[in-house]
Amino acid sequence: MQYRIGYGEDAHRLEAGRTLTLGGVVIPDSPIGAVAHSDGDAILHAVADALLSGLALGDIGQYFPDTDPQYRNMDSKVILQHTLNLVQQKGYIPVNVALVVTLDRPKLGPLRPEIARSVAALLALPESEVGVSFKTSEGLALNHVQTRVTILLQQEARP
Ligand SMILES: Nc1ccn([C@@H]2O[C@H](COP(=O)(O)O)[C@@H](O)[C@H]2O)c(=O)n1
Numbered sequence: 001m002q003y004r005i006g007y008g009e010d011a012h013r014l015e016a017g018r019t020l021t022l023g024g025v026v027i028p029d030s031p032i033g034a035v036a037h038s039d040g041d042a043i044l045h046a047v048a049d050a051l052l053s054g055l056a057l058g059d060i061g062q063y064f065p066d067t068d069p070q071y072r073n074m075d076s077k078v079i080l081q082h083t084l085n086l087v088q089q090k091g092y093i094p095v096n097v098a099l100v101v102t103l104d105r106p107k108l109g110p111l112r113p114e115i116a117r118s119v120a121a122l123l124a125l126p127e128s129e130v131g132v133s134f135k136t137s138e139g140l141a142l143n144h145v146q147t148r149v150t151i152l153l154q155q156e157a158r159p
C-alpha cells in the first residue's frame with residue numbers, strides 16, 4: 001500500500017465589508033472578510049494545495065492564476081474539486097485531513113462541526129477524518145487569516 005503526505009498553507013488579508021468564507025461555510029456576521037481574487041476561502045485553498053503537494057503536482061496558482069479575470073470571485077469549491085480530480089486521476093484518495101486556522105476574530109469554535117462536515121463532504125470523507133483546530137495569533141495579526149493543512153493520501157487498491 002502506497003501512502004503520500006501533503007501539506008498546504010494559505011493566508012488572506014481581512015477587511016471590513018467583505019465576506020469571510022472558510023471551508024465552504026460563510027461565517028455569519030463576521031465584521032471582516034477576505035481580500036482575494038476568488039472568494040478567498042483560506043481553508044479550501046490550503047486543502048487544495050495540500051492535495052497537490054502530496055503528489056508533487058504544483059500549487060493552485062498554476063491551475064487558477066490570480067491574474068486571470070475568469071477566476072475573479074470564483075467559488076473555491078471548484079478549485080478543490082479540480083485538485084481532487086487530479087489526485088484521483090493519479091490513483092490516490094484522501095484518508096484524513098488535519099487543519100489549523102489562525103484567526104483572532106470572530107470565534108469559530110461554534111462552527112467547528114459545520115466546517116468539518118463541509119470539508120469532509122467536499123473530499124468524500126467521513127466527518128471523523130477531518131480534524132479542525134482554531135488558534136488566535138494572540139493579537140499579532142488581527143486582520144489576517146491563515147490556514148495550515150496536512151493530508152494523508154492512499155493509493156487506491158486495484159482489483
Ligand atoms: N478564531 C478563533 C480562534 C480560537 N478559537 C478557540 O479559542 C481557544 C484559544 O485559542 P488560543 O489561540 O488562545 O490558544 C481555542 O480553543 C480555539 O479553538 C476560536 O474558537 N476561534
Ligand SMILES: C[C@@]1(CO)OP(=O)(O)OP(=O)(O)OC[C@H]1O
Binds near residue numbers: 038072
Ligand atoms: C485562488 C486564486 C485565483 O483566483 O486567487 P486568490 O483568491 O487570491 O487566492 P490565493 O490563495 O492567494 O491564490 C490562488 C489564486 O490562484
